[in-house]
Amino acid sequence: MLTQSQAGDLFDRIRKRSTADEVEVLFSGGRFALTRFANNIIHQNVAEENYSVSVRTAFGEKTARASTNKFDDESLGQVVRASESLAKVQYPDPDLLPMPDASEAPITSEPAPSRCFERTAKITPAVRAEGVRKIVNVAERHKLTTAGVFSSAESIDGIFNSRGLSRWHTQTSAEISITMLAADSSGWQKANSPDVANLDPSRLAEIAAKKAVDSARPREIPAGKYTVILEPAAVLDIVGFMFWDYSGVAVLDQRSFLTGRIGAKLFDENITIWDDAAHPLQSGSPFDGEGVRRKKIELVENGVVKRLVYARSTAERVKRSEYHNKVGPVEATGHGFALPNEMGEMPLNIVFAAPENPRTLDQMIATTERGVLVTRLWYIREVEPYEKILTGMTRDGTFYVQGGRVQCGVRNFRFNQSLIHMLSGVDAMSVPQRSSGEESFDMVVPAMRVRDFNFTEVTRF
């Protein structure tokens, strides 16, 4: 693994080669391995090690970036020249700020608990194969076919700049995702954690298998508005589509559904959302693309949109804009992407607050007269950006609930659903948990029961 000390030496070599007013270098990479299985065998099995340096140079109000994964002297010289050549031909950007120094972007400590576990870093191909064997055993016991992944990684993120800022983050991660397939049904489970000890392949496989078995011979019920119970993975995949809009740049660009709505009560009283990189169930580095510490930000409080997140220059732009007194506190929050970029910033460590009276999934089912239980959503896309209408499909375990019990599997639905309406119709939530889907990034989210969820079509399976 590339160490902070080695990265520091590389930064010094890069800095010596640069004639720019300021230099910033981002380091990223690590070791990654993934064992993939399908049809009850391992069919793909990969590993890689790679690191990149990404050099941003600035001449006055001009800046640009170049990157390489070659660290020899000639390649480092080339990447500096490429960055400088690009920077010199830019038009001056009056919004470009000097790079932050360490005092402007203080980091107190790495998140607690640690996100780096030796037992995760040391996972071998044989260990992953053994995990897959356990999953296949469950599939065979239920006469099912399984497909999925077991991956492991050890990664670094670092940033150094010529004003003395130096940040470094190491992390491990392990992930298991399992699909169980029967003749006309399927089930799914996915989990990840920095610590592989938190993952139990057999337990995940049993849950996925039960969903496949219980949803066999799916009935077709008509499209329409239903009470739905969304498992946490389904919640995160759909709500993830709104967080691009909690950005100062998105509001300045008038592409955010929050334009003109900050301070308004958009959602139910029971919806409170934080961005909190230090949350014990979160992962990722504690600093942003300029090295600024990620602050804990309350985005939504009891249904009211409270705040946006800001990169350093975005905060300055908003302070000078017509929005300066309409969007709550405006300051650099440590959510900026690496510069230069056109998107600004985004909250990436979403944590939903626990409800006052949490309900388990079973309690939600038991108190639902007629509804649909959804395991997972798929191929979600934005249909209408200001009302935040999203379309997508249910997948891998969709069930009809009647009289407080799961009755049967049903054919999958297409939905066209406004996120604003959805989060205004939540009548029960579970305790939030770290969850992982495929359409959005990992979050700490609850299961939700939602009134009048809008299914518009039914597919053939």
Add this chain to the structure above:
Amino acid sequence: MKHVAEWALNAAAAGGASYADVRIVAQRGRALTTKNGKVGSASEAESVGLSVRVIADGAWGFAASAGLGSAAVQATAADAVEIARASARVKLQDVQLAAEKPVVAEWTTPHKIDPFSVSVEQNIDLLLKIDAELRSVAGITLAETNLNSNREEQWFVSSQGSDIHQTKLSTGAGYAAYAFAGKEIQKRSYPNSYGGQWQNKGYELIDELKLLENAKRTAEEAVALHQANQCPEGTFDIILDSSQLGLQIHESVGHPIELDRVLGMEANFAGTSFLTLDKLRTLRYGSELVNVVADARQEHGPGLGTFGFDDEGVPAQCTPIITNGLFTGYLSSRETAHTIGESRSGGTLRAEGWNRLPMIRMTNISLLPGKKALSLEQLIEATDHGLLMQTNRSWSIDDKRYNFQFGCEIGWEIKKGKRIRMVKNPSYSGITTEFWNALDAICSRDEWTLWGTPNCGKGQPQQVMGTGHGAAPSRFRGIKVGSAYR
């Protein structure tokens, strides 16, 4: 680079691999964007490395590293063998590869102007002129442009004797104008949404696209959409422009014909396919007018799926996918060809870069143009009541590729052969085979465009790949419209 590859091949053989191939890849990319009169991002990136794919104990292993020194390369090959032996712990039978003659060859994307030979200043100047033109239209609240250049040089060497040096170039550009007013954001893009048009060719593409010439009209349409009526809901005859039809082909033909999906190898993420093996040469996929090919050959055009050889050394081919409406072919690889009774791969295995495993990817999946001369205007004139929909805005399809829904940026209601009004928020939905069987007219070759989709995601870890889709405007009868806004 051959000597580097041979270090890996020798180490793999010494470790007990029965097959090995090595790809050494050097990629370079330049990405420029502007937004509202300023450069949004300006970046250059290069990445170089090697991967080793092996079969040992009858199972696959793959390892990749940026290190190209002899010790690093041999260690990577040894890792690949160790991984293959781990794979063999959970297998049912040995991997079979369809026979393929070894090839020694050089191939380069035909191009007139190396995109990296054009100065960054010239590119930015063009983008900022477009940006100014877009924002000269009152009501435009956001203007975005992009221009991208990519170069990939690859050395492929296999233990079966192939030695292929291939260089691919691609260029892409486009822009979008947004108008926010009231409680609505409307958008128009040119020449296509989500990054514009992309092809495997040089900088000559940029002149061909006539970007600046179309900027003002594009922006005016974005503003005008605010005054347009909502697209009606119901059942209509619809005409799709060629870019939207290109994406329709991608989602409802290109993905379901991927043989790895059909065989369940992608079931956990991308999904499976309704095109089970029993449907080959028995399913009426579309109407008699529907002829679709998977064509990676140079003569098909400069699509993002055009190459000399795929990433396991198989020469580019043309496979008939739908022939006069009948389903006739899948996208296959050396490992999967035998499952459909083929003795040879269809040549579709490709990887995103040096550190990714090649997998079945769309090449250029194209709907062939109509044989009778027919322009878009003539097709409109021949339509009694319908909707013309242009430029994709949203897309979604289920994980077996049956049920789809697409939204477009702009629509036009047609009555008695004339466009009578602009409509906003058009969308349509359906079931794949019903939709393709409803096609009753395809415009001819002079309306046909080979579109590039630069952002097709598949695989775990996910790989992003460029694919090509040729299409001419076409008409579909009795299609469900508007349920996205119900």
